[in-house]
Amino acid sequence: MALHKVVVAGCGGMANEWLDYAAQRENVEIVGLVDLFEEAAKKMAQKRGLNVPTFTDLSTALSQTGANLVFDVTIPASHKQIATTALQAGAHVFGEKPMAETLADAQEVLAVASGSGKRYSVMQNRRYLKHIRALSSFLASGAIGTVGSLHADFFLGPHFGGFRETMASPLILDMAIHTFDQARFLSGADPVSVYCHEYNPAGSWYAGNASAICIFEMSDGSVFSYRGSWSAQGAGTSWESDWRVTGSQGTAKWDGDNRPVAEVVEGEEGFIRPGKLVEVPDIWTGREGHFGCLDNMFEALEQDRPAETDCTDNIKSVSMVFGALESARTGQKVML
Structure with missing residues (x-):
């Protein structure tokens, strides 16, 4: 070794x-x-x-x-x-x-x-959680058909103090890459374009834009929408966001904390087609968080292959951040 x-x-x-x-x-x-x-x-x-x-x-x-x-x-x-x-x-x-x-x-x-x-590998520890690994595998299995859209809500009100509260775009620049990278991981697709509106709502204690709404078109034809705020007090989501993924045959949901749930359509008749609850099995046996990501980095290095979060892959998540900022600045859709 x-x-x-x-x-x-x-x-x-x-x-x-x-x-x-x-x-x-x-x-x-x-x-x-x-x-x-x-x-x-x-x-x-x-x-x-x-x-x-x-x-x-x-x-x-x-x-x-x-x-x-x-x-x-x-x-x-x-x-x-x-x-x-x-x-x-x-x-x-x-x-x-x-x-x-x-x-x-x-x-x-x-x-x-x-x-x-x-090799240059980047820490994306939020890929390495058992529930997101379960949801990713579940979606890849086709259990809810072809994925058409992914939606992530991120609403928290952290009072960090320090540099974040003076940044021009604290949410997008410092935090959103985690959720954007998770969307790529869940969909298995890469970003094609983005439209983003940044703003700083009433009551915000940030100098810059602490809230944003983004729409990403993805390479498989699906759409990823992101609604986020770092100045949302009360009824907060998890740090992993609150997710809804809609497919041609059903919907999967994940609150970021608990095991994902799904409902799959049964039958081909009815104004609203009936659905049945389907178990999203936990399949991840590795470690979570930083240790899980580092395990993958070392394993890849020792096998002389790119890690899951190698820079050649992570640049696509980085482009989502800076594409969103460019769109917010210009008011235009930006191609990625």
Whole structure:
């Protein structure tokens, strides 16, 4: 079993979950910690009991440690620089979303990854939940016929404080990629176009647009609609959204917390055709969340194949975010 010598870039709170994972994997060795503020790296090393060197520069860390893999848990503004530096130095990268802060930067990172011969996989932990895996398999089985539309409602009122409350587009830019990526995962289709209206409703404590409505046309002819708000107080949905998927022979629903349910049409007569409840079986035996996604990343790396959330796939979810922002800015439908 190959040894993965890992440098962790970014020593904020998010690094802990990645380090928890690394501690459980026999063929992973943490060989260095990098942070712009070296004191943060030193504190993390002490907290985790890691006897490893600390750095403020990733290139130096890679050359001095011989690392062949970088965990990028830096802030989004640093993702492009961290990923390209690591890939050009001959290291693979597993990183937090998003790939970059603009679509052009994400495409540049993709080009570097493609030319480097190394893997760059992006954390999309919300694909790795047993209920969404169950719903995805159920839809792929054709149990409700051909999927015509997917609808996701996301309504929460988190008071984060800090940078999110000053962003121009906090909901779309910081959160919606999770739901957009889930729509691709559930439908098995990719986005073709988007129309988006962003707004900031009365009572919002955000400076920017905390609410949005988006309509995506997908490559299989289906439509994905998204209604979301980060300033909706009361009667909140789950963080996974509240989903309805309609097919030619029935409908599936998932509230994001509990097991999905479905109703399939019976018979071919009647003004409203009768339906019967159908069980959506739980089929996922893997781990959930970050650990499930990291399991897939390592398995793919060791089998020399792209991970499910490889950058060549994740760029399509990134395009949904920046396409939505462009549509909101111009008031026009944007082709993706």
